[in-house]
Amino acid sequence: MTPMYQGRPSRLFRNLNAKIASIPMILTALVIFVGGTAWTVFYSFTNSKLLPRASFVGLEQYERLWATPRWLTAVENIAIYGVCTLVFSLVIGFLLAALMDQKIRFENTFRTIFLYPFALSFIVTGLAWQWILNPNFGIQQVVRNLGWTSFTFDPLYDADIVIYGILIAGLWQGTGLIMCLMLAGLRGIDADIWKAARVDGIPTWKTYVFIVIPMMRPVLVTTLVIIASGIVKVYDLVVAQTSGGPGIASEVPAKYVYNYMFLAQNLGQGFAASTMMLLSVVIVVVPWAYLEFGGKRRHG
Amino acid sequence: MVEQVFRAVPDMAAVAPAASSAGGLVGPSGPRPRRTFSRRNIFIYGTLFVVAIYYLLPLYVMVVTSLKGMPEIRFGNIFSPPVEITFEPWVKAWSTACTGLNCDGLSRGFWNSVRITVPSVFLSIAIASVNGYALANWRFKGAEVFFTVLVVGAFIPYQVMLYPIVIVLREIGLYGSLWGLVLVHTIFGMPILTLLFRNYFASLPEELFKAARVDGAGFWTIYLRIMLPMSLPIFVVAIILQVTGIWNDFLFGVVYTKPDTYPMTVQLNNIVNAVQGVKEYNVNMAATLLTGLVPLVIYFVSGKLFVRGIAAGAVKG
Numbered sequence: 001m002t003p004m005y006q007g008r009p010s011r012l013f014r015n016l017n018a019k020i021a022s023i024p025m026i027l028t029a030l031v032i033f034v035g036g037t038a039w040t041v042f043y044s045f046t047n048s049k050l051l052p053r054a055s056f057v058g059l060e061q062y063e064r065l066w067a068t069p070r071w072l073t074a075v076e077n078i079a080i081y082g083v084c085t086l087v088f089s090l091v092i093g094f095l096l097a098a099l100m101d102q103k104i105r106f107e108n109t110f111r112t113i114f115l116y117p118f119a120l121s122f123i124v125t126g127l128a129w130q131w132i133l134n135p136n137f138g139i140q141q142v143v144r145n146l147g148w149t150s151f152t153f154d155p156l157y158d159a160d161i162v163i164y165g166i167l168i169a170g171l172w173q174g175t176g177l178i179m180c181l182m183l184a185g186l187r188g189i190d191a192d193i194w195k196a197a198r199v200d201g202i203p204t205w206k207t208y209v210f211i212v213i214p215m216m217r218p219v220l221v222t223t224l225v226i227i228a229s230g231i232v233k234v235y236d237l238v239v240a241q242t243s244g245g246p247g248i249a250s251e252v253p254a255k256y257v258y259n260y261m262f263l264a265q266n267l268g269q270g271f272a273a274s275t276m277m278l279l280s281v282v283i284v285v286v287p288w289a290y291l292e293f294g295g296k297r298r299h300g
Numbered sequence: 301m302v303e304q305v306f307r308a309v310p311d312m313a314a315v316a317p318a319a320s321s322a323g324g325l326v327g328p329s330g331p332r333p334r335r336t337f338s339r340r341n342i343f344i345y346g347t348l349f350v351v352a353i354y355y356l357l358p359l360y361v362m363v364v365t366s367l368k369g370m371p372e373i374r375f376g377n378i379f380s381p382p383v384e385i386t387f388e389p390w391v392k393a394w395s396t397a398c399t400g401l402n403c404d405g406l407s408r409g410f411w412n413s414v415r416i417t418v419p420s421v422f423l424s425i426a427i428a429s430v431n432g433y434a435l436a437n438w439r440f441k442g443a444e445v446f447f448t449v450l451v452v453g454a455f456i457p458y459q460v461m462l463y464p465i466v467i468v469l470r471e472i473g474l475y476g477s478l479w480g481l482v483l484v485h486t487i488f489g490m491p492i493l494t495l496l497f498r499n500y501f502a503s504l505p506e507e508l509f510k511a512a513r514v515d516g517a518g519f520w521t522i523y524l525r526i527m528l529p530m531s532l533p534i535f536v537v538a539i540i541l542q543v544t545g546i547w548n549d550f551l552f553g554v555v556y557t558k559p560d561t562y563p564m565t566v567q568l569n570n571i572v573n574a575v576q577g578v579k580e581y582n583v584n585m586a587a588t589l590l591t592g593l594v595p596l597v598i599y600f601v602s603g604k605l606f607v608r609g610i611a612a613g614a615v616k617g
Contacts, residue, residue, distance in 0.1 A: 014440070015438055015440045017434075017438070017518070017519035017520065018434035018438035018439075018440055018443070018519065019434075019440055021430045021431055021433070021434040021438075021519075022431055022434050022435070022440075022443060022446065024427045024431065024486075024490070025427075025431045025446055025447065025450055025490060025494060026446045028450060028453075028487050028490050029446045029447075029449040029450040029453060030446070030449070031468070032453075032461055032464070032465065032468075032487055033449060033450065033452075033453030033456060033461070034449060034453075035464065036460065036461040036464035036465065037453075037456055037460050037461065039463075039464045040460050040461070040463060040464060041460075052463075052467075096348075096351065099344050099347055099348055100348070102344055104344060104345070104348070110348050110352060112600075112603075113352045113355050113356060114351070114352070114355055115599075115607070116355070116359075116596065116599055116600075117355065117358075119544060119592075119595040119596055119598070119599035119606070120548070120592045120595060120596065121547070121548030121549075121550065121565050121591070121592070121595070122548070122550065123548075123550050123565045123568055123569050123591070124548075124565075124568075124588050124591055124592040125358075127568070127569070127572050127584065127588045128358040128359075128361070128362050128585075128588060129358065130572075131361065131362070131365065131378070131581060131584070131585060132357070132358060132361055132378070134581075137373065137374075137378055137581065138378055139378075141377075141378075142377050142378060142379060145377060172354075172355065172358065176355070180607060229455060232457050233457065233458065235550075235551055236550040236551060236565075239550070239569060240550075240569055240572075240573070243573055253459075254457070254459055254551075257459040257462075258459070258462075258551075258554075258555070261462065261463055262555065267463065270459075270463070271463070273459075274457065274459040274460045274462070275460065277457040277459055277460065278456060278457060278460045281455055281456065281457060285455050289452075
């Protein structure tokens with residue numbers, strides 16, 4: 001579209017269509033992402049209850065937050081879940097990928113099987129595992145029926161280990177993707193590297209540990225970011241599998257935020273908790289972004 | 301990071317005949333004949349087989365449970381196949397299962413999800429593709445800044461933005477309606493989709509664009525007549541990504557809709573985790589499978605394109 005008037009076109013109207021096309025992006029970026037985040041952080045310093053009110057109480061919400069057992073449980077749970085997810089999905093994902101990379105037959109079949117849980121929602125995943133881990137009908141009862149009557153395996157009803165019951169479901173859902181990413185990384189390694197290692201008589205496992213894995217750094221970094229950003233968001237899985245129970249034993253930060261914002265009508269607490277979530281992401285993402293994009297600007 | 305995934309994934313989809321074979325130590329030349337039942341093969345296939353069973357088990361258990369009657373579930377073994385196959389749980393889950401006082405089954409949630417997913421997918425892809433095209437071919441000053449904010453914003457936990465969006469939706473009168481949720485999905489689909497389309501359009505040969513410009517084609521003409529027909533694969537990837545992502549969403553559904561307009565995942569959770577009433581595990585499993593059916597069908601039909609879609613979408617989460 002050309003400007004409607006004669007003479008020198010104003011800078012604002014140059015390339016007007018592209019600017020119009022970018023309006024949704026600009027609005028989303030500024031209003032929702034920047035504006036929304038700033039708004040939430042701002043109101044986390046107020047004592048908003050049912051409605052947001054700009055009456056400041058300083059850090060009181062945060063003090064209260066860190067004195068609440070429910071929040072402490074949530075933080076402890078997400079720490080356990082996060083560390084275990086990180087370690088297990090990396091290890092299992094890599095081992096599976098290494099096995100898949102041995103020129104095996106039926107590779108597509110195996111990949112289809114390992115990856116299909118990722119297509120399912122966390123709600124479906126959580127409900128499926130809630131049923132399998134059901135103490136009266138699931139694995140525990142099956143083993144008991146076999147004759148081992150004192151066998152106990154009811155993670156979803158044991159406050160001490162409930163988070164591991166959720167971990168089992170989470171790993172089931174997510175490791176397929178990690179395997180796929182790792183496999184892509186392994187396939188990206190030059191075949192000459194393997195030949196050279198073999199000529200030098202280096203054992204296979206040493207080639208993996210000292211040559212291949214260091215060469216896979218970009219893929220590993222990607223995978224780490226994907227896993228980490230998934231951990232912070234854990235919410236639906238817990239809701240479906242345990243609803244945070246038994247008691248508050250499987251509470252996670254995302255659920256705490258939802259409960260305080262939309263059920264307990266204590267907005268200030270919800271804002272403070274979500275700001276803490278944001279802070280934890282910033283602590284992880286900023287150093288990574290700095291290392292990754294610090295010196296050289298790759299894109300925008 | 302999304303770029304890295306994208307660079308890597310096509311390699312994965314292609315069979316790599318030259319790639320590593322980490323087995324034997326030396327070989328004179330050519331492939332070494334290998335016995336089918338070498339210890340190495342037994343280990344590899346054995347491990348993969350066991351892991352495959354672990355992955356398939358929940359699906360199997362869901363299917364057999366949904367086909368049993370309640371007495372059989374009470375006294376039987378969850379792993380055993382049904383003695384007497386019944387489709388009643390499926391019928392009940394679809395048409396008469398109760399959430400609260402409503403007893404019209406999951407069908408309501410299903411149609412809500414359809415009514416949410418179709419416009420969300422269409423709207424988000426339309427906006428993001430035009431936007432990605434503008435970013436790739438019609439750069440203007442400041443565009444990259446907004447784009448960076450958008451992509452960085454994808455890492456902000458949704459919880460931080462939940463309440464401000466409630467206020468925005470309430471102001472424009474969409475809070476609690478299906479269209480409000482459509483808007484939310486469009487907003488949160490934007491970072492990953494815009495990135496996807498921007499990178500794809502930037503990878504198309506620039507000569508095409510320039511030739512069209514010389515011939516006098518404008519912004520929309522080039523988009524509709526040249527870019528769109530050339531980028532069908534990336535549109536398919538985007539559609540797969542969005543349909544599964546939006547269908548599987550729970551958080552936005554529960555926050556931004558009302559019981560009448562709950563999407564399928566939210567309704568499913570309410571049915572299965574209902575506190576009152578006798579638990580009908582077969583109906584629950586049938587309902588769970590029904591909800592998982594749409595993404596599963598997409599997964600099995602689309603194959604490799606799905607892998608590309610979710611690899612891109614994993615960052616969005």
